[in-house]
Amino acid sequence: MINTTIFEFCDHCSFVPFCLPGERNLSWATQINHAVKQFRSLKRNEILCLPNNKFQNLYAIQHGVIKTYQTEADGNELIRGFYFAGEILGYEAIYTNRYPFSAAALSETVICEIPYANFLELLQAKPLLQKRILYLMSRQLNMGSYLVSTTAEQRIAAFLLDLAMRLHPMEEIIEFVLPITRQDMGRYLRLTAETVSRAFSRLQKMKVIAINHRKIEFLCLDKLRQIAEGVG
Amino acid sequence: MINTTIFEFCDHCSFVPFCLPGERNLSWATQINHAVKQFRSLKRNEILCLPNNKFQNLYAIQHGVIKTYQTEADGNELIRGFYFAGEILGYEAIYTNRYPFSAAALSETVICEIPYANFLELLQAKPLLQKRILYLMSRQLNMGSYLVSTTAEQRIAAFLLDLAMRLHPMEEIIEFVLPITRQDMGRYLRLTAETVSRAFSRLQKMKVIAINHRKIEFLCLDKLRQIAEGVG
DNA sequence: CGCTGGATTGAGGCCGATCAACTTCAGTGG
DNA sequence: CCACTGAAGTTGATCGGCCTCAATCCAGCG
Numbered sequence: 001m002i003n004t005t006i007f008e009f010c011d012h013c014s015f016v017p018f019c020l021p022g023e024r025n026l027s028w029a030t031q032i033n034h035a036v037k038q039f040r041s042l043k044r045n046e047i048l049c050l051p052n053n054k055f056q057n058l059y060a061i062q063h064g065v066i067k068t069y070q071t072e073a074d075g076n077e078l079i080r081g082f083y084f085a086g087e088i089l090g091y092e093a094i095y096t097n098r099y100p101f102s103a104a105a106l107s108e109t110v111i112c113e114i115p116y117a118n119f120l121e122l123l124q125a126k127p128l129l130q131k132r133i134l135y136l137m138s139r140q141l142n143m144g145s146y147l148v149s150t151t152a153e154q155r156i157a158a159f160l161l162d163l164a165m166r167l168h169p170m171e172e173i174i175e176f177v178l179p180i181t182r183q184d185m186g187r188y189l190r191l192t193a194e195t196v197s198r199a200f201s202r203l204q205k206m207k208v209i210a211i212n213h214r215k216i217e218f219l220c221l222d223k224l225r226q227i228a229e230g231v232g
Numbered sequence: 233m234i235n236t237t238i239f240e241f242c243d244h245c246s247f248v249p250f251c252l253p254g255e256r257n258l259s260w261a262t263q264i265n266h267a268v269k270q271f272r273s274l275k276r277n278e279i280l281c282l283p284n285n286k287f288q289n290l291y292a293i294q295h296g297v298i299k300t301y302q303t304e305a306d307g308n309e310l311i312r313g314f315y316f317a318g319e320i321l322g323y324e325a326i327y328t329n330r331y332p333f334s335a336a337a338l339s340e341t342v343i344c345e346i347p348y349a350n351f352l353e354l355l356q357a358k359p360l361l362q363k364r365i366l367y368l369m370s371r372q373l374n375m376g377s378y379l380v381s382t383t384a385e386q387r388i389a390a391f392l393l394d395l396a397m398r399l400h401p402m403e404e405i406i407e408f409v410l411p412i413t414r415q416d417m418g419r420y421l422r423l424t425a426e427t428v429s430r431a432f433s434r435l436q437k438m439k440v441i442a443i444n445h446r447k448i449e450f451l452c453l454d455k456l457r458q459i460a461e462g463v464g
Numbered sequence: 465c466g467c468t469g470g471a472t473t474g475a476g477g478c479c480g481a482t483c484a485a486c487t488t489c490a491g492t493g494g
Numbered sequence: 495c496c497a498c499t500g501a502a503g504t505t506g507a508t509c510g511g512c513c514t515c516a517a518t519c520c521a522g523c524g
């Protein structure tokens with residue numbers, strides 16, 4: 001019962017080799033239950049953590065989307081990252097010992113709470129898993145490297161490609177539903193919602209994508225990649 | 233002899249607890265010499281690694297400055313980070329298994345090469361050091377978080393504060409020599425050298441800093457911090 | 465049905481880029 | 495000692511991409 005429930009969601013989680021190394025059975029599942037509080041559920045817009053909250057947990061996203069963000073002095077919201085199913089949030093706080101951002105759910109979201117103390121214990125007990133965690137944190141360092149691109153179109157193209165890959169890590173999809181508003185894309189890419197919308201319209205006119213509200217389709221992946229790379 | 237030579241430079245290195253946990257003596261120093269190739273020296277503008285080079289080493293900067301950068305399709309150079317004495321370069325490559333950027337010395341620079349395989353071995357042998365490495369990688373995740381700020385002045389102010397702190401981690405200095413050209417600051421902050429120069433002039437006119445070529449002095453730290461935060 | 469939040473599109477303004485001229489300074493060699 | 499050279503920095507004038515503000519459209523939903 002709990003067995004299937006857990007594994008069903010855990011299949012795509014980057015924390016799996018950490019939670020479930022080797023055989024998958026109920027005894028192991030109950031064992032890790034001491035380290036990982038499974039399945040805390042968040043409603044749309046519900047807040048997961050606030051800046052300066054003491055760092056205690058990493059969070060593995062089971063299902064849904066979380067954004068991390070900080071609010072500037074003028075009230076402007078800057079999004080630092082999005083986290084999708086299978087990704088882990090909170091590495092930044094290891095250094096600061098406090099969450100350096102707010103985190104909120106963009107939709108119905110289910111997470112695993114991973115108390116950092118338990119995380120460290122598990123890591124010590126299973127030294128082979130160290131390598132995996134270094135790999136995951138290194139991945140985090142590479143996140144959003146396209147944010148430095150100069151033009152709006154470039155960043156938006158790169159963001160779309162990033163999104164498609166992270167939403168469907170196994171398959172190469174060309175059609176999906178955007179889980180993020182234009183506004184929030186802009187808050188992440190340092191653009192306004194209007195600029196994002198205009199760029200979408202332009203890309204559509206160029207027949208690189210087809211977009212209708214949240215539904216998007218890549219019509220020419222090569223062209224999209226070129227735009228993301230700043231070619232042409 | 234080698235003893236003092238090593239320790240003299242290692243005092244401020246964030247890798248120290250990894251290299252030199254506990255007592256400092258020659259036997260330990262020779263021991264780590266197997267894991268860490270000490271003191272490779274780079275001339276100004278000398279290249280340390282190129283994009284798509286196979287990942288093999290982390291690099292600890294002993295002395296000097298390294299920049300990591302990538303070149304866009306149009307030849308424009310984007311700087312991803314600066315690394316100063318005591319800092320470690322290369323975590324990004326753990327995930328990609330190749331360096332995702334070029335790295336070059338901005339001045340005479342001395343580094344330690346740390347082969348990643350040896351790094352992992354050492355980590356397994358000394359599990360207590362795991363925590364330290366997670367801490368350092370988490371720090372890296374927080375690097376340059378001010379790059380998202382909206383205005384040029386804000387990013388520049390934040391950069392100056394960051395620079396002062398990292399160049400002199402122990403003391404709170406208000407006067408130092410910029411180790412980086414305006415051009416490279418711009419390439420990091422996504423601004424042109426002209427914009428950087430103009431911002432400096434404006435900050436000087438506001439009596440927040442005094443600047444003359446590479447020599448800079450903070451005249452009003454509070455104001456500088458406020459500007460960095462976007463207040464006022 | 466109207467309401468509400470998200471998305472699109474247009475008009476005008478501003479910040480930073482671009483292009484260009486000039487200055488300063490370090491290094492070199494006569 | 496000074497002339498020459500080239501890189502770095504400063505300052506000004508103009509241009510363009512993105513922001514701002516505003517109107518409209520559209521889908522979802524009570």
